[in-house]
Amino acid sequence: MHIQNTHWSTASAVATGGGGLGTTAGGRGDESRAARTAPLRVDAQRNLEHVLRAAREVFGELGYGAPMEDVARRARVGVGTVYRRFPSKDVLVRRIAEEETSRLTDQARTALGQ
Known part of the structure; x- marks a missing residue:
C-alpha cells in the first residue's frame, strides 16, 4: 500500500x-x-526476526486474513512494534515474499552451479 x-x-x-x-x-x-x-540495535534486529518468523507461521497457518495482532502475539512483541516496522499487512507480506524469492533464487543458482 x-x-x-x-x-x-x-x-x-x-x-x-x-x-x-x-x-x-x-x-x-x-x-x-x-x-x-x-544498523539496527541488537534488540530491534532480534524483534524484527521474531516478527518475520511469526508472520510466516501465522499467515501459513491462518492465511492472509490473520490479524496483525496474532503476528505480534506469536512474536512476543507489542502490536505497535509490528506496525512501526510494517505500516500495513501488505508491506509485511511483501517483505516476506521478497526474502523467500531471494532465498529460492540463491538456492537455484547454487544448484545450477553444481
Missing part, C-alpha cells in the same frame, strides 16, 4: 529496505536516509 505525501510512503520504503524520496512530511530527508542505512 502506498500513500503519497505522507510518512507512510517513507515508512514503507524503510520497512521494505527500498528507496523512496528520502523525505518525510516534516522534510527531514537526512534523518530518513540515516534510518535506512544505520
Whole structure:
C-alpha cells in the first residue's frame, strides 16, 4: 500500500529496505536516509526476526486474513512494534515474499552451479 505525501510512503520504503524520496512530511530527508542505512540495535534486529518468523507461521497457518495482532502475539512483541516496522499487512507480506524469492533464487543458482 502506498500513500503519497505522507510518512507512510517513507515508512514503507524503510520497512521494505527500498528507496523512496528520502523525505518525510516534516522534510527531514537526512534523518530518513540515516534510518535506512544505520544498523539496527541488537534488540530491534532480534524483534524484527521474531516478527518475520511469526508472520510466516501465522499467515501459513491462518492465511492472509490473520490479524496483525496474532503476528505480534506469536512474536512476543507489542502490536505497535509490528506496525512501526510494517505500516500495513501488505508491506509485511511483501517483505516476506521478497526474502523467500531471494532465498529460492540463491538456492537455484547454487544448484545450477553444481
